[in-house]
Amino acid sequence: MGSGSEQNRRPLRVDAERNRRRIIAAARELFADRGLDVSLDDVAEHAGVGVGTVYRRFANRDELIAGVLVEHLHEVVDHARAARDNPDPWSGVVEMVDGVVGSMAADRGLRAVITRSDHEQPEIAALKTDLGEQAWAVFDRAVAAGVLRPDLAASDMFAIVAMLTAVAEVTESAVPGTWRRYRELLLDSIRTEPVRSELTVAALTEDQMNIAHRDTLEAVRRAFSTKD
Structure with a gap:
């Protein structure tokens, strides 16, 4: 059995990947509907995640x-x-x-x-x-x-x-x-x-x-x- 710290990290990795997929999916939908002129705040709202979650993964729109x-x-x-x-x-x-x-x-x-x-x-x-x-x-x-x-x-x-x-x-x-x-x-x-x-x-x-x-x-x- 793994240590407690290992067990605590594992769900975070799953959550991070799930959030990444939600962010990418939201960005694709917004880019298709409105073009690339959308903010990371717009993407966060559409994805249903916090703005900080988006910025932790993508520092700016070009990275997204x-x-x-x-x-x-x-x-x-x-x-x-x-x-x-x-x-x-x-x-x-x-x-x-x-x-x-x-x-x-x-x-x-x-x-x-x-x-x-x-x-x-x-x-x-x-x-x-x-x-x-x-x-x-x-x-x-x-x-x-x-x-x-x-x-x-x-x-x-x-x-x-x-x-x-x-x-x-x-x-x-x-x-x-x-x-x-x-x-x-x-x-x-x-x-x-x-x-x-x-x-x-x-x-x-x-x-x-x-x-x-x-x-x-x-x-x-x-x-x-x-x-x-």
Whole structure:
């Protein structure tokens, strides 16, 4: 049995981790709704914790923004590892793309977080390196298995993910999941054998396009109005 002091510290570590997760979750929600121009006091109130609890973990807003990016990168790396371990090479490619793009689509504040963060920060840089290694392993295995075009470069996959992420940012508020329609179209084009997948998501209507356009303009205005 451990000492009394060890037993007393253990619940504190659990509480600290629970509070960290609550703070990060609150920050992600506020960044998505209001942009990055929120105070740590706002985050504390939204998370239901004391202001001092937030400041003990994050000295300022930039540290909190970096913390949100670190959390996101951990999630995406986990998606990429699962895709790498998928026994079917093609399914692994689809799983990797869905994991990366889906996580961006689900969090409207991530674009601003990614832009604002210092990507040379050691933990962020290490996670990005890990993500790249996992993603390239998925890609290389699919090429070796003959399910991807042999003239495809790893950088092409980066461009495809970037395009789908852009589609998600524009359309997610109008019809969530619309980006999957374009994932089906794009991934068909990089397979070795000609394939025409059934499009499982309908194209946007004119009214939905107008909603997407309106919300995109509003998001741009909000981003430019964010104060340092």
